[in-house]
Amino acid sequence: MSQAFFPLSPSLWAATAAPAPETVALQEDKKADVVIVGAGFCGLSTALHLAERGVRVVVLEAEEIGFGGSGRNGGQVIPGLKYDPSELLAKFGPEKGQRLVDFAGSTADAVFDLIAKHKMDVPHVRQGWIQGSHNPEALKMAERRSRDWSAQGVAARLLDKAETARLLGTDKYLGGWEDPRGGGVQPLSYVRGLARAAMAAGVVIHTRSPVKQLAQVKGGWQAVTAGGARVSAERVVLCTNGYTDGLWPQLKKTIINANSFQIATEPLPESVRRAILPGGQVSSDARNLLLYYRIDHTGRLLMGGRGSFAEPDPADRGAWAHLEGAVAKLFPQAAKVPIAYRWCGHVAVTRDYLPHLHEPAPGLLIDIGCMGRGVGLQTRMGQALAAYVATGDKTALPVAPSVIKPFPFFGLRLAYVSAVIAWYRMTDGGV
The missing domain is CATH 3.30.9.10 (D-Amino Acid Oxidase, subunit A, domain 2)
Structure with a gap:
């Protein structure tokens, strides 16, 4: 990927990343077992781990691999969540809470284990x-x-x-x-490494293929791109996080x-x-x-x-x-x-600072919310989503799927958040 795909400003990562694998836009209709929307950490990790289970996967990306937050973050690999283990245990109880603690504690391992396993060219x-x-x-x-x-x-x-x-x-x-x-990675090299590993496992990735419609059809779903080509699949996994648009109703209003x-x-x-x-x-x-x-x-x-x-x-x-x-x-x-x-x-920041999973329709699974720890969190989430999609075992998921709940008074969110930021600047004090 050239720096042209990072239009806000040239990033250090775009300037120093390992080359992207060759991909093309979707030009003709295809079939798969699972179609994944979004070629970031979660989408590609989900694709890789599904393919390793023998599932046929097509990934559709609106821009290029790692175009969103996966290629623009600070590259810090930090385990855990905003909440500490004692808080999670108190909130979710000993069984579900411990499962979430174990999941959160394993997020950094997931990244470094994959880099080693697939011999990725990732500083x-x-x-x-x-x-x-x-x-x-x-x-x-x-x-x-x-x-x-x-x-x-x-x-x-x-x-x-x-x-x-x-x-x-x-x-x-x-x-x-x-x-x-904890540790650090060159994040754009890492997301490209995930893509290479997924493609080597049999995943098909189409970039410059924005999905404009998800339609339920007999036997599953169709993901229809802006160019009119479509992928038919039994299942859809939506992994767009901070670059979520209006593809699924109300979703972008939850972050x-x-x-x-x-x-x-x-x-x-x-x-x-x-x-x-x-x-x-x-x-x-x-x-x-x-x-x-x-x-x-x-x-x-x-x-x-x-x-x-x-x-x-x-x-x-x-x-x-x-x-x-x-x-x-x-x-x-x-x-x-x-x-x-x-x-x-x-x-992508959720109301409760926890990752959210949604199943608003049969066969559609949505992941959203990274809270600034996306390198590890979304890599590990992809492993969990793959296990759930392949087996139907909900205990593979760190949190139970929930109903999509938009922020109240969403149109006023920027004013509200700006006020909160002003308050934080005052209470945080100087550096």
Whole structure:
């Protein structure tokens, strides 16, 4: 995929990714057992794992492989969910809660195991994830998270201020905690690696094939593309997340498709490189409007965070100014290193910050909601969806399918969220 397929601004990932496998648009009608809409982490993971079970799969993608959030994220592979194990157990009970905890805890493993199994050409590192605590309340959260995951058998550890400063390269946090399961990947290379593995297993992928209609027919479904070609299949799996449109009624109204803005510097001077995240960990902090950062395989500092809901003009560098300011405050040693890339992508956030599954009609399965942890979460979700589609065993799913419930007063959501963001900026405090 060329950078032309990332129109908001050229991304570091588009510039450094492994080549995309060759694909073409759907030109003629086809048949399959399952048709999947969306060639991102979830769609391709589902396709790969179905194909490994002998299921015939066709994937239809509106743009190119990884065009959406799968190719535009920060590349951090973070296990878990927004909620800690004790919260999930309290919310869902000991049996269902533990199943969800086990699922959430396995998301990072799913990514790195697939990279190794399929020998993917994906720069990656797995030295852990650190969550810095910017205030006393966040420090209490770090204590709970470290304690909760330790009780689940994870070698998590609480960090004091000095150790946090040493590991991150900044003294702006009171402390934090470290999860050794986390890591980082070149996300566009990874999603392309998933596509290659799926195609090698027999999956057919058609890009530039936007689906405009899902129609129930005798024997199953037809996915009809904008060009008029269609795929007939017994089952449909819809995996469009932050780029969900009106294909299925009301679905896009169940999420906030927030923008996640990112910047990347030129390669850091060696002296600066040794001072920032010297152990190779990745990090995102505990702010409501979190900052996340890491060093990539080319030695660049990446900084990401929330931004406006409007699509930024690539020529307007002011849209990313808050991230450049964060670099200067957190890592003054890197403040003078030029910014080489600026880009953003959509993140699908649900009302309860949990992944949602829906079965609004027989044979149609929908996955939506990544909450900024999509690399691991959606890879693992694809494994679960494949197991359910192939066997009908609902215990394979981390959460039960639910009824589609749009945000109330959806048309006012941007005003509401903008007000919440303003409040968070005030309560989070300065960097």
